[in-house]
Amino acid sequence: MRSDNDADLTARARIRNAALELFGAEGVGRVSLRAVAARAGVSHALVLHHFGTKEGLRKECDAYVIALVRGGPGMEALDDPLDDTAGLGALLEAGAGVRRYLARAFLDGTPEAAALFDELVETTGRWLEQGVREGWAQPGEDPRARAAIYVTWLLAPLAFGEHLSRALGVTDLHDTDATLRYSRAAVELFTRGVFTDERALEAWDAVREQRRSR
Template identity: 75%
Template sequence: MRSAEDDLTARARIRNAALELFGAEGVSRVSLRAVAERAGVSHALVLHHFATKEGLRQACDDYVVSLVRGGPEADLGDTAGLAAMLEAGAAVRRYLARAFLDGTPQAAALFDEIVASTGQWLEQGVREGWAQPSEDPQARAAMYVTYLLAPLAFGEHLARVVGAADVHDMETLLRFSRAGIEIFTHGVFADERALNAWDAVRQERRSR
């Protein structure tokens, strides 16, 4: 008899296989039988856990959003948690890249959910004192997410500039993600002249 623990393990294995295949080939090109073969389970077991390909795709979306929301695998205050998220990241990033390239309504909903979750996380940081307040929290959350997802669109160029074969390679990821965290933590500009110039342009346009 199959135990509940076996079912959970099989479900995660199927989901991970789907993340890899959906990311590499796109949801429309991958069959449930192909996912079952990659996961090393029967087609019937995939149907048992997810019923349809849409159900499996939704499970992949839910998993990605859970990482953004700061689940156990995404605890940025814990070294082991951060390492686990980075290790899981290649399949997740490829899945996101394919989803956004496909431009489906599901991809749009996923992006909106990630922005909303990120906004909540940043506002929590403001309350707890580890994030700066923003004049426009919604726009900041959207820009933060867009920055994080930019390598998905510019991966080929980013890999070339940093001299890497694959932008999803762990060493490459560590290199550019460290640079990104440095920007968010310490900033780039040493004074406010750029921000003041932008505010002056906005004020001028508003006074016309």
């Protein structure tokens, strides 16, 4: 469905937005350029004029989403990353279409998605280091590994969306309310932890030391 704001967009932007919606919902392989044109309210010829092929349109979508994630409001843009309810709500509301498209991009394994993952790890590492300095994040033994695991956890719902939707009893995991539910559970896990003592961590450390001593 086209939004009211689409009327103010250029034809190229309307085509891109229509492609983002359809590619995210159905996958690039299942969507024709004619379907994109119909969704955008333009002719098939105009889609070809702007993008040439479906691959060209897909690359445009990849570039747009990556630029949005890199340059748009992120956690670092919040006045306080742990205490800005309005800012966090806006991020969740704005991200549904991007989350759907990213889910497909990561599952399809595009080079752009791989580059974005690497950049997210770097950005997250810096963000966590900032948290350690400012006192709102715990220090870790292996900052690089922690940042990579953190990003993987955040992106896991994109890869396991169908199964997570079933487990939560929702039809659209990318709906804001559903996203708020599972992301709140993740934040609780990060904040309060799971284990009440360090026996599990000590067991992992013991195995590591045994392997090092061989």
